[in-house]
Amino acid sequence: xxxxxxxxxxxxxxxxxxxxxxxxxxxxxxxxxxxxxxxxxxxxxxxxxxxxxxxxxxxxxxxxxxxxxxxxxxxxxxxxxxxxxxxxxxxxxxxxxxxxxxxxxxxxxxxxxxxxxxxxxxxxxxxxxxxxxxxxxxxxxxxxxxxxxxxxxxxxxxxxxxxxxxxxxxxxxxxxxxxxxxxxxxxxxxxxxxxxxxxxxxxxxx
Ligand code: SF4
Numbered sequence: 001x002x003x004x005x006x007x008x009x010x011x012x013x014x015x016x017x018x019x020x021x022x023x024x025x026x027x028x029x030x031x032x033x034x035x036x037x038x039x040x041x042x043x044x045x046x047x048x049x050x051x052x053x054x055x056x057x058x059x060x061x062x063x064x065x066x067x068x069x070x071x072x073x074x075x076x077x078x079x080x081x082x083x084x085x086x087x088x089x090x091x092x093x094x095x096x097x098x099x100x101x102x103x104x105x106x107x108x109x110x111x112x113x114x115x116x117x118x119x120x121x122x123x124x125x126x127x128x129x130x131x132x133x134x135x136x137x138x139x140x141x142x143x144x145x146x147x148x149x150x151x152x153x154x155x156x157x158x159x160x161x162x163x164x165x166x167x168x169x170x171x172x173x174x175x176x177x178x179x180x181x182x183x184x185x186x187x188x189x190x191x192x193x194x195x196x197x198x199x200x201x202x203x204x205x206x
Pocket of ligand 1: 023025026029030031076078107145
């Protein structure tokens with residue numbers, strides 16, 4: 001493996017696919033602020049260049065997929081930048097009879113990034129999408145995530161709602177370090193407003 005070119009890596013019971021460094025956010029808590037992302041996963045996740053879709057496929061195929069619970073498309077950035085290539089990779093795997101449980105971890109602003117509704121692209125390709133809800137108001141969200149585009153919080157929530165039509169499990173997450181009241185407010189937004197599965201994640205220090 002080239003230095004600075006980790007495409008897939010194991011974490012827990014899953015295989016993660018590192019697709020991009022690009023991101024339209026600059027979150028206060030982002031691992032990218034802390035070195036090159038080597039400490040948490042013991043991999044250097046900063047890609048010296050983006051892998052091509054063919055390189056992503058080849059790297060995944062070099063693994064024994066039966067070993068993993070989920071194949072998770074993420075990035076040391078926002079994976080929806082690569083939605084077209086990721087869809088191609090999943091289609092290739094499926095055409096070869098491989099049917100891993102597929103998940104994407106995203107900030108949920110792929111529609112803003114692409115200027116089109118990308119939700120239908122997930123249909124029949126993804127089993128689960130995990131979206132970072134992070135907090136309960138647009139003001140706090142902007143202060144925490146510093147999105148490039150305006151209206152990112154509402155766009156993220158709309159994306160999550162729309163995606164429910166196309167993906168069996170849409171999950172929204174917060175970390176357990178936010179106040180209890182905020183955790184409860186986020187639960188209501190997730191479950192009652194959007195109808196997604198709510199998950200309070202343990203904060204992992206880098
Ligand atoms: S969305 Fe993810 S990759 Fe982008 S800045 Fe936030 S934490 Fe980092």
